[in-house]
Amino acid sequence: DADVTQTPRNRITKTGKRIMLECSQTKGHDRMYWYRQDPGLGLRLIYYSFDVKDINKGEISDGYSVSRQAQAKFSLSLESAIPNQTALYFCATSDPGVNTGELFFGEGSRLTVL
Amino acid sequence: KNEVEQSPQNLTAQEGEFITINCSYSVGISALHWLQQHPGGGIVSLFMLSSGKKKHGRLIATINIQEKHSSLHITASHPRDSAVYICAVRYGNKLVFGAGTILRVKS
Numbered sequence: 510d511a512d513v514t515q516t517p518r519n520r521i522t523k524t525g526k527r528i529m530l531e532c533s534q535t536k537g538h539d540r541m542y543w544y545r546q547d548p549g550l551g552l553r554l555i556y557y558s559f560d561v562k563d564i565n566k567g568e569i570s571d572g573y574s575v576s577r578q579a580q581a582k583f584s585l586s587l588e589s590a591i592p593n594q595t596a597l598y599f600c601a602t603s604d605p606g607v608n609t610g611e612l613f614f615g616e617g618s619r620l621t622v623l
Numbered sequence: 624k625n626e627v628e629q630s631p632q633n634l635t636a637q638e639g640e641f642i643t644i645n646c647s648y649s650v651g652i653s654a655l656h657w658l659q660q661h662p663g664g665g666i667v668s669l670f671m672l673s674s675g676k677k678k679h680g681r682l683i684a685t686i687n688i689q690e691k692h693s694s695l696h697i698t699a700s701h702p703r704d705s706a707v708y709i710c711a712v713r714y715g716n717k718l719v720f721g722a723g724t725i726l727r728v729k730s
Contacts, residue, residue, distance in 0.1 A: 553720075
């Protein structure tokens with residue numbers, strides 16, 4: 510099984526619909542992240558969490574919300590999807606150590622908003 | 624100016640060639656990551672380094688902290704190396720990604 514699992518892998522939805530992307534990890538890491546990737550741009554941080562009680566906005570959090578249900582689970586919600594939220598979304602985890610902070614990514618969730 | 628600049632943006636090589644991808648950044652960092660993204664979309668970590676050089680198989684990553692520059696080298700390139708290579712720098716709790724270098728290795 511993958512260390513970081515995202516569901517769904519692909520979703521097509523309509524403007525105004527609520528969408529949830531789910532992420533679960535088996536690494537035992539406290540730190541989890543949601544990123545979006547658009548063609549020609551680097552990965553951009555939406556939200557991050559350093560433990561179950563910690564939620565932080567990233568650089569592009571508008572229109573998104575998150576929930577950290579447990580150490581292993583971090584969900585991203587689009588309350589009312591719009592077409593410019595069409596993108597590839599990645600969940601990632603990391604160890605907090607400076608020397609051991611390797612990143613582990615999920616396979617990505619491709620979202621299309623019509 | 625982006626905090627992380629990668630060059631080239633696109634690179635086509637012939638199988639067997641030596642490949643270099645560059646990453647320059649503008650801030651003091653605690654670590655730099657090189658990542659690989661295959662056409663299917665998944666991203667895997669290749670290296671994390673804060674100084675010097677690391678080697679894994681045919682891949683070599685170097686970093687020069689004073690010059691704020693890192694390079695990823697691929698020796699004896701192969702078509703299966705075709706992917707997007709992404710540089711990311713860590714400072715404080717922030718991680719900033721480059722836009723990626725699209726590599727295509729032809730047989």
